Amino acid sequence: MRRLLFIIQKEFIQILRNKAILPLITVLPVVQLIVLSYAANNEVKNVNMAIVDQDHSTYARQLIRKIQASDRFTLIEAPQAMQVADRLMQSGDADVVLVIPPDFEKHFLKQKNAEVQMLVNAINGQQATVGASYLSQIIQQFNREIQADAVPRMVVQKASGSSQIQIENANWFNPELDYKHFMVPGILGELVTILVMLLTAINVVREREIGTIEQINVTPIKKWQFILGKMIPFLLIGLLLMTIGLVAGKLIFDISIEGSLLTVFAYCALNLSAVLGLGLFISNLADTQQQAIFIAFFFVIVFVLMSGLFTPIESMPPWAQWLTVPNPIAHFVDVMRSVLLKGSTLSDVAHHFWITGVLVVIFNALAVMSYRKVV
Amino acid sequence: MWSTFLAFVRKETYHILRDRRTLAILFGLPVALILIFGYTVTNEFKNASIAVMNNAQDALSDELVRHLIASGHFNLVALPHHYGELEQAFQAGEIKLAVVIPREFEQQFYRNEKVQIQLIADASEPNYATTLTAYATQMIQQFQQAHVGQATAPYRIGIQTRMVYNPQLSSAYNFIPGLFAFVLLLISALMTSLTLAKEKETGTMDLLLVSPLPPLIIIIGKVTPYVVLSFINALIILAMGYFIFKVPVLGSLSLLLLLCLLYSVTALALGILISTRVDTQQTAMMTSLFSLMMPTMLLSGFLFPIESMPLLLQYISAIVPATYFIEILKSIMLKGTGWYFILQPTLVLVVMTAVLLLAAWKNFKVVTK
Numbered sequence: 151m152r153r154l155l156f157i158i159q160k161e162f163i164q165i166l167r168n169k170a171i172l173p174l175i176t177v178l179p180v181v182q183l184i185v186l187s188y189a190a191n192n193e194v195k196n197v198n199m200a201i202v203d204q205d206h207s208t209y210a211r212q213l214i215r216k217i218q219a220s221d222r223f224t225l226i227e228a229p230q231a232m233q234v235a236d237r238l239m240q241s242g243d244a245d246v247v248l249v250i251p252p253d254f255e256k257h258f259l260k261q262k263n264a265e266v267q268m269l270v271n272a273i274n275g276q277q278a279t280v281g282a283s284y285l286s287q288i289i290q291q292f293n294r295e296i297q298a299d300a301v302p303r304m305v306v307q308k309a310s311g312s313s314q315i316q317i318e319n320a321n322w323f324n325p326e327l328d329y330k331h332f333m334v335p336g337i338l339g340e341l342v343t344i345l346v347m348l349l350t351a352i353n354v355v356r357e358r359e360i361g362t363i364e365q366i367n368v369t370p371i372k373k374w375q376f377i378l379g380k381m382i383p384f385l386l387i388g389l390l391l392m393t394i395g396l397v398a399g400k401l402i403f404d405i406s407i408e409g410s411l412l413t414v415f416a417y418c419a420l421n422l423s424a425v426l427g428l429g430l431f432i433s434n435l436a437d438t439q440q441q442a443i444f445i446a447f448f449f450v451i452v453f454v455l456m457s458g459l460f461t462p463i464e465s466m467p468p469w470a471q472w473l474t475v476p477n478p479i480a481h482f483v484d485v486m487r488s489v490l491l492k493g494s495t496l497s498d499v500a501h502h503f504w505i506t507g508v509l510v511v512i513f514n515a516l517a518v519m520s521y522r523k524v525v
Numbered sequence: 526m527w528s529t530f531l532a533f534v535r536k537e538t539y540h541i542l543r544d545r546r547t548l549a550i551l552f553g554l555p556v557a558l559i560l561i562f563g564y565t566v567t568n569e570f571k572n573a574s575i576a577v578m579n580n581a582q583d584a585l586s587d588e589l590v591r592h593l594i595a596s597g598h599f600n601l602v603a604l605p606h607h608y609g610e611l612e613q614a615f616q617a618g619e620i621k622l623a624v625v626i627p628r629e630f631e632q633q634f635y636r637n638e639k640v641q642i643q644l645i646a647d648a649s650e651p652n653y654a655t656t657l658t659a660y661a662t663q664m665i666q667q668f669q670q671a672h673v674g675q676a677t678a679p680y681r682i683g684i685q686t687r688m689v690y691n692p693q694l695s696s697a698y699n700f701i702p703g704l705f706a707f708v709l710l711l712i713s714a715l716m717t718s719l720t721l722a723k724e725k726e727t728g729t730m731d732l733l734l735v736s737p738l739p740p741l742i743i744i745i746g747k748v749t750p751y752v753v754l755s756f757i758n759a760l761i762i763l764a765m766g767y768f769i770f771k772v773p774v775l776g777s778l779s780l781l782l783l784l785c786l787l788y789s790v791t792a793l794a795l796g797i798l799i800s801t802r803v804d805t806q807q808t809a810m811m812t813s814l815f816s817l818m819m820p821t822m823l824l825s826g827f828l829f830p831i832e833s834m835p836l837l838l839q840y841i842s843a844i845v846p847a848t849y850f851i852e853i854l855k856s857i858m859l860k861g862t863g864w865y866f867i868l869q870p871t872l873v874l875v876v877m878t879a880v881l882l883l884a885a886w887k888n889f890k891v892v893t894k
Contacts, residue, residue, distance in 0.1 A: 178815070188835050189823045192652050196832040239689060241866050242852065245832075258682065265683040273859055275694030277830055280652055283659040286684050293682045318641055319658050321648030322615060329651050352807075437546075440719065440806055444550050447814075451554070455561050460828065462653055464573060464621070470565040484618065491649040494616040 153371055157379025165383060175349070179341050179391055180398050186337045187403060190460065193329045194280045199246040200227045200238050207255035209296060213266075216292050217248070222284055235269075245271045246281060258296075323492050334405045335490045336459045338395040339482035342418065343425050344450050346388045350429030351446035353380060354521070355436045377518050381426045388422040389415065408493030417485045417499070420506050424478050427513030434520040453479045481506055529738060533746035540720070541750055551716070555708045555758050559765050562700040573657055576603035576620045578611060581630035585672075589626065592668045598660060611645070621647045622657045634672070690859050697770035702854035703827030705762055706847040709785065710792045710821050712755040715813045717748050717796030722809035725800070740889065748793050755792075759785050775861030781854070784867075787874060788850045794881035795846075801888035821847040849874045 166172065201217070203210050218225050226244060229235050238244040249267040258264035268285060272278035324331050357363040366376065392415065399405045429446065436442035456470065457463075457479040463471060474480040481502045488494035496503075542548065577590050593599050603620055605611045614620045625643035627633070633640045644661055646654035691698045724730040724747075733743050759782075766772035774781060795817060803809045822828060824838060825847035831839055842848050849870035856862045 182819075185838065186823065189829055189838055191829055191833045193833050194652075194830075198832075240856075240860055240862055242856070263683055265685055268684060268686045269689050270686065272688035272691035272694055272698075273855055274699045274830065275688075275691055275696055276652070278688055278691070279694065280655055282686050282688075283655065286686075289682060289684055318643045319662075320643060320645045321651075321654055322612075322645055324648040324651060324654075327648055327651035327654070332650055440810070441544075441546050443810055444547055448550055448554060448557075452557065452561065455558075456565055461565075462650065466565045473565075487649055488616065488618055492616045492618075492647075494618070498617045 154375050154379055157371070157375065158382050161379060161383040165387075175345060175387060175391065176394070179345060180394060182341055183334070183337060183395055183398060184402060186341075187330050187334050190333050190337065191329050192276065192280075192460075193327075194277055194284065195222050197223050197245050197281050197284075198226050198243060199223050199248060199285075200229060200235050200244040201225060202229055202232060202235050202247065202249045204230075204252045205250045205254040209255040209258060210250045212296070213250065213289070213292050217285070217288055220284075220288055222281075223288075239269065239271060242271075246285065248285070330403050331405055331491065332487070334399045334403050335486035336457075336483040338392065338399060339418075339421075339486040340454055340457065340459055340479055341395065342388050342391050343421070343479050343482055344454070345391065346384050346422055347425050347429045347450060348443070348446055349387075350380070350384055350426050351432045351436075351442045352439050353384075354430060354433035355439055355442045359439060373518050373521055377430060377514070377521060380430060381423070384426055384429075385419065385422050389418060392418050405490065407490055409489035409495065413489050413496050413499070414486065417482070417489075417503065417506070420503065420510065421478050421482050421485075424506055424509040424513050427510065427515075427517045428478075430517040431513060431520055434517065434522075453477050456480065457483050459483050475505060476509060478506065478509060526742075530742055530746055533738065533742065534749050537720075537747055538750045541754070551712060551754070552758070552761075554711070555704065555762055556765070558704055558708070559701075559762060559769075562704065563697055563770050572600045573598060573622060573653075574602045574620045575599045575657075575661075576605055576611060576614055576623045577601060578605050578607075578623060578625045580628045581626050583629075583631040585631035585634060586626045589630075589665070589668055590624075593624065593661065593664055596660075596664055615647050621650075621653065622661060624661065695770065695772075697766060697772050698859055700827070701762065701766040701770065701772045702851050702858065703825070705759060705785075705854055706788070706825060706850045707818075707821055707827065708758050708762060709755050709789055710795075710817060710847065712758060713748075713751055713789050713792035714796035714799070714817050715810070716754075717751050717793055718799040718803075718809045718813050719806055720747065720751075721797065721800030722803055722806045726805050744797065744889065748797070752786075752789050752793065755789055756785070772858065774858050776857035776863065780864075781857050784850070784853055784857075784871065784874075787871075787878065788846065791846045791850075791874060791878040791881060794878060794885050797885040798881060798888060801885060801891075820845045824848070826851055846874060846877055849877075 199217070201214055203214065214225070214228070217223050223246075227234075227238060229238070232249070235244070235247045235249070239247055247269040249269070251265065251267070254264055254266065266289065268282060270278045270282050321327060354363070357366070371379075396407075396411075396414075400407065428449070432445050432449070433442055436445060456466070456474055457477060458474065459479070463474055463480065466474075485499050485502050488499055575593075577593075579586050579590065590601070594601055599622075603610075603614045605614060605623075611623050611625075615623070623645040625645065627641055627643075630640060642665060644658050646658050648654040688694060721730075724733065734740065736743075738746075763774070767774070796813075799809060799812050799816075803812060820841065824831070824834070824842040825845050826842070827847065831842050831848070834842065852870045853867045853874075856867050860866070
């Protein structure tokens, strides 16, 4: 036990001695948390649009005013000719072009096909879909208003025929649809994981490069003591980062903390144990620091992209969903979101605990086995 | 002169080819990224898990449920009986959307009364919630129209939507240009900054500088193999995008490749600039990661739309070269535009490159003295 404490002490001295690494593990993650949370935003706002009004009727003008009133859409130009609108689209100045054809109002009042056209720049398909559905909602709402306004109530009821299914929407757990509330917990889990993984990945290989590993190898230290002594300091750093991140998230973004923080920290410790094992495994395998970082970088990118952090896991094909099982970041992101946003309890996220537990055993077994204690 | 230069390039090529693991990652990473982005990173929803709380349990409501499931987009996983169970299912992450059908659904529907269906979405993920709700709404309206027996209700404004440049809403149209910029930067900037830092770290840079070769030739000789390497990678991405994900090149291919070359030079200048300011590979790596890779991934419009960012980040994105390169790529590849529309971003890129090259050259001269 005392031996273990000595290694931990040595590790801490080494970490704290490097003045360059301290800001790297305290300030930088918080800066990243802030930048990422603001940047990693798939919200659709500030849609630049052009409206081609070929009707010039009261209704057309009302519709345009209604769209302008919405804070999501900015009307940049109202050209007369379709060619101008096409050009605006091509140069990227307008994301959406709405065309109100001639006789729009007349057709509407005569109950013929009153139709507007919407051209959406769909290079980013997801943004296009969400933007288009926002605009459709505005137009439909306008539709209801003028229905009630222009046409006597009786007629509407008779005309709209028999039944009317009304659809009421409720957005649970995040009523304002704030994207940052959704992203901050996930990003926090991701950042802590990446930092711990990169730090451990270069740790052992560095000792090998500068030769200090030989000195450790001639001491009576056991393999498991060595690995554990390497792990505990980084585990503590990870937990410290998590605390800083949660405080920053609460103060800056006012994220909701619905569930128990104990569950969050318990899972964080378990998850980091798995990540540490993987990091040390990479470190044992690599020949040089450069190689270690490249390999770790590769894993980090794959883990992050397939973690469900930026895109939902349910949308992936089945084989890719299976690949998320050994991905620690995927579990971390889901636990953070469930517990913090939805108030999920320990039993709700128990399966993540079980799977991560298995990962801890596998990764650390690999780490211990690959560490060759050769004098 | 020419033969010395070629000999130098050959020496550098041997260096690159010798480190097999790094080489494997250099070629493996772009391919892996394309496959990951192409097959797994998607926002389209399929098989979204939903719950139906059917308080009516009559023939019509069963039909509505069948109608929803038949779309193939929803996967019915739970049939809760009260809101408590519903909340539980949301918390356990089993469902993303719940449909609540009121009591006496059928009677009310046929008595021409107003019936209210409630859609509850797990909005912890806002975009997914919006998309699911919009889709379910559309399905229910379809169902209603089919039962009312009228094709279109009167006094209705129809909306005809056309998705321009990407009618199939393929996500590849968005990520292939982004990956292009990212991979060119990875090789041209990160690798060159590392290789130059390595020469400094191991002291071989001094050996090169006292050789009869002029410093300019040394630098050009060192970076030339990387330009070739990044060009090969660019072609791989272009081919994979074209053959696997059907991303077209509507505009001129030679114009595209010419501008790739320009961007490679920009990236090289960045790499050289970084290498003149650092002493070790580790610092070079960290600097490249945080000042080049991260902004290119996050702030260039590759993963997230620039328009949605706060103003400060938009300013930062305006000095990231990839922002302009991605704009150029999208114009040429997907919109098929010619010179006229890409003139402005190209000019910005040219000015940036000139400034960076000048800065790198000045720094390099200071270092060599």
